[in-house]
Amino acid sequence: MGKTILLTVVIVSGLVLVISCAAGQNNIPEDIRVDTLSSGNFEATFSIDPYVTSGGEIRLALEVKSIGDEEDTIIFNSAQMYDFWVIDAQGQELWRWSADQAFAQVIKEVPLSPGQGMGFAETYNATGLLPGVYTLYARVNSSQLEGELTQRLEIKG
Numbered sequence: 001m002g003k004t005i006l007l008t009v010v011i012v013s014g015l016v017l018v019i020s021c022a023a024g025q026n027n028i029p030e031d032i033r034v035d036t037l038s039s040g041n042f043e044a045t046f047s048i049d050p051y052v053t054s055g056g057e058i059r060l061a062l063e064v065k066s067i068g069d070e071e072d073t074i075i076f077n078s079a080q081m082y083d084f085w086v087i088d089a090q091g092q093e094l095w096r097w098s099a100d101q102a103f104a105q106v107i108k109e110v111p112l113s114p115g116q117g118m119g120f121a122e123t124y125n126a127t128g129l130l131p132g133v134y135t136l137y138a139r140v141n142s143s144q145l146e147g148e149l150t151q152r153l154e155i156k157g
Contacts, residue, residue: 042066042112044063044138045062047063048061057125060084060124060138062082062149064118064120071112073110086124135150135151
């Protein structure tokens with residue numbers, strides 16, 4: 001369990017660093033795909049590692065960042081602060097990160113200073129996926145950032 005948490009922190013830190021550097025230069029590397037959603041003082045960024053082959057893993061990263069001029073608090077609707085899921089070309093849901101988990105039904109408030117962010121990362125095991133086009137989704141579970149972020153992914157045989 002401790003190794004899994006440490007690995008998640010390392011992956012998120014690396015992706016956030018790449019995204020932050022790219023965003024600062026306004027020149028996102030072609031090997032990182034990013035979708036962004038902004039509302040009020042907050043911005044969510046969803047990225048995936050596009051180098052996936054049949055049987056590989058898909059690394060998903062979601063960052064929530066304060067883009068306001070003053071500290072603000074993002075309010076999550078429950079202990080589940082985010083979600084990821086995968087849909088095939090026929091619209092069938094293949095995987096949802098939260099599907100086999102239980103979350104406390106408590107509101108969670110996280111204060112963020114200007115420019116400060118928090119990241120979430122998960123890995124989807126794509127074993128058994130056939131070549132084709134898939135849509136990956138991410139959502140921040142906060143009424144302050146309503147909407148879904150998406151990525152298209154093509155698995156080549």
